[in-house]
Amino acid sequence: MLLAKGYVDVAKGKTIEDVAIVVRGNQIVSVGHQDSVAKLGSVAMQGNYRVVDLKDKYLLPGVMDMHVHLSSDAEDNFLESMNYSIPRQTVKAVKNARSTLMAGFTTVRDLGASGYSVIATRDAIKAGEIPGPRIWAVGHALSITGGHCDDNFAAPEAHSVAAGVADGPWAVRQKVRENIKYGANAIKICATGGVFSKGTKVGVQQYIEQELAAAADEAHRCGLVVAAHAHGTSGIKAAIRAGIDSIEHCSFMDEDAIKMAVKAGTYLSCDIYNTEYTLAFGEANGVPQANIEKEKQVSKAQRDSFRRATLAGAKMVFGSDAAIYPHGDNGKQFSRMVTFGMTPAQALQAATVNSAALIQQEDTLGQLKPGFYADIIAVDGDPLADISVMERVSFVMKDGVIYKD
Template identity: 70%
Template sequence: MKLFQTLAIATALLQAPTVFAQQTLINADAYLDVKKEKIINNISVLIDGNTIVKVAKQGTITPSKNTKVVNLTGKTLVPGLMDMHVHLTSDAEDNFLAAKGNSVPRQTVKAVKNANKTLMAGFTTVRNLGATGYAVIGVRDGINAGEIPGPRIWAAGHSISITGGHCDDNFSPPRAKSISGGVADGPWAVRAKVRENIKYGANTIKVCATGGVFSKGTKVGIQQLTEEEIKAAVDEAHLRGLIAAAHAHGTNGIKAAIRAGIDSIEHCSFLDDEAIELALKHGTYMSCDIYNTEYTLAFGEANGVPEENINKEKMVSKAQRESFRKATKAGVNMVFGSDAAIYPHGDNGKQFSRMVQFGMSPMQAIQASTLHSAALLQQDNLGQIATGFLADIIAVDGDPIDNISLLESVSFVMKDGQIYKQ
C-alpha cells in the first residue's frame, strides 16, 4: 500500500504545472524618487513576483522572453500611496443616523466595496481605525488570501473608549442599553480590551482620547481617557508588537497621549506650542484630516448629519488647518490621514492639494503618504520604488510635483506586483 501511495504522489507532482514567479518590466517617462526628492526620467522597473529587483534607465534592462512588458508612455511612476486613517465600513453619502443601524454583514459588504474603490484611487496601504464586529479584519484577511481586491490593511478592530465617550454608542436610547464593543473604564479594563482586539486579529490599536465631531454629547476639545488609561493601551499594544493611534482633537488629550507613548495623533485639531514640542521630543506622528471638513459643511445636512455635529465641524475646521500648518512648519513627523467615510471613499487623493495649500510642499505631501507612513507602520519594504521594496506602484499623467492634483486621478495601479488598474 505504501508503494502505491508513493507512486500516486510522485505522479501527481509530475503532472502539476510548474509555477514560475511572474516577471514584469515597466517602462515609463519618469518616476518619483521620494527619498532623493526628485523626478528621474526614462525609467524601467523590473519586478519579480511581488518585489522590485531593479530600477534603471530605459534600455539597460534586457527582459527575458517570459517577462511581461508594460509601457506607460507619458506617465510618471509614484510609490503606492498610503492613507493612515480610514473607515471602510461607512459611506459619507448614506443617511447619517439610518446608517448606524447597519448590521455587521452590511458593513462588511460596504468595506469590500470601499476597499476596492480605495485601491483603484492609488492607495495600496491603509490603516482602518475602528469598525464594528471585526468586519474590516475579515475583509483584510480576504484581501490577503486573494479572494477580493483591496489595499494592504492595518485594522484596529474596535476603537477603545470610555463609557459615553466619542467611540461609544450615544445615539441609542437608554432602554436599548447599547454599548460599543470597545468601551473600557480603567487601565486594566483598557488592557483587556486591547488584548481582546488582538485576539480577534487586530494588527493596530486605536484609543479615543478626546471628544469628537461625529459623536453625540461629547465636546471635541475635552479629554476623555486618562493618561494612565492611554498608557495602559499603548504599553499593551507595544508589548504585542503593534503601534497605537489616539483620536485626539483637544490640546490636553493630545499631550496626554504623547506623554503616554502613543505612536500617532489623529485629527490633532487644537495644538499649542507645548504639544508640538512634545511631539518633536517623542517622535510622535500626526495625521490631520484637513480635507473632509469641506464635504461635511457642503453635504452634511443633506446626508442627515445632526446640527450638533455640523456645528462641531465648524468649530474644528479652521483650527485644525492652522494646527496642521504649525506642526508642518515645526518639522513634526506628518503622515497622510484622510478619515475617509466622512467624505466618499476613492476621493482620498483630494487631500493632497489641501496639504500643499496649508503649508506643505508637494514633495512633503507625497512623502507623508509614502516614506513617513511606511515609517509609522515600521515597514522597511514599503513607500519607495527601489530595489528590494514591495512592488506597490501607481502612475499619473505628468509630474505630480508640478501639479499635485494629478494624484486625484490615477491611471495605473499595481499592488504586490499585481496590476489592478491600467
C-alpha cells in the same frame, strides 16, 4: 518591466526621467534609467517578462492613507447607517476597499469598525479573494463610557454599549488584548471628544494618561502601533506622554504640544480635506446640526495646527478619515496639504515613507527600490510640479499584480 516618462524618488523629493522598473513576482528587482535597466531587462525579457508601456506617465510607490473607515459611507444617512448589521458593514468594506485601491492607495490603516468587519475584509484581500489595499485594522476603537467611540445615539433603555468601551487601565489592557485576539494588527484609543459623536465636546480630554499609557504598553508589547483620536491640546499632550505612536486629527494644538510631538517623534495625522464635504452635504445626509456645528469649530483650527506642525518639523503622515467623505476621493487631500503649508514633496512623503515608518514597514513599503513590494502607481504628470495629478491615478499595481491599467 514598466517603462515610464519618469518616477518620483519620494525619499529625496525629486523626479528621475526616462525610467524602467523590473518586477519579479511581488517584488521590485531594479529601478533606474531605461538605458541602464535595459541591460538587466534583456535578461528579464528572455524570461518572458511582460513590458508595460507607460511612457507618458510618472510612477510612484503606492500611496498610503493612515486613517480610513472602510465599513462606512459618507453618502448614507448618518443615523440610519448606525443600525447596519455587521454583514452589511462588511459588504460596504469590500466595496470601499476596491474603490480605495483603484484610487492608488495600496495600503491603509482602518481606525475603527464594528464586529471585526474590516479585519475579515483584510483577510479576504490577503487570501486573494477580493481586490483591495493592504490593511492595518484596529477592530473596535477603545472609548470611555459615553465617550466619542461609544454608542451615544441610542435611547437609554436600549442599553447600547459600543464593543470598544473600557474604563480604567486594566479594562483598557483587556480590551486591547481582545482586539488582538480577534485579529487586530493595530490599536486605536479615543483620547478626547469628537465631531461625529453625541454628547461629547471636541476638545475635552476623555481617557486619562494612565489609561492611554496602558493601551500603548499593551499594544507595544505585542508589536502593534497605537493611534489616539485627539482633538484637544490636553488629550494630545497626554497621549504623547503616554507613548502613543500617532495622534489623529490634532485640531487644537498649542505650541507646547507641537514641541512635545517633535521631541518624542510622535506622528501627526490631520484630516484637512473632509470639511468641505461635511459642510456641503452633511445636512442632506442626515448629519445632526450639532455635529455640523462641531465641524465648523475644528476646521480652521485643525488646518492652522497642520500648518504650524509642518513648519516645526513634526513627523506627518497622510490620514484623511475616509468615510467622512466618499471613499476613492482620498487623493484630493494632497492639494489641501500643499495649500496649507506642505511642499508637494512633503505631501508625498507623508503618504509614503512617513506612513511606512509609522506602521514599521519602511524596509518593504513606501519607495520604488529593489527588494520592496511591487506597489506601483502611475499618474499623467509630475506630482512635484502639479500635486493635483494625484487625484487621477491611471495605473495601479499592488504586490506585483496590475489592478488598473
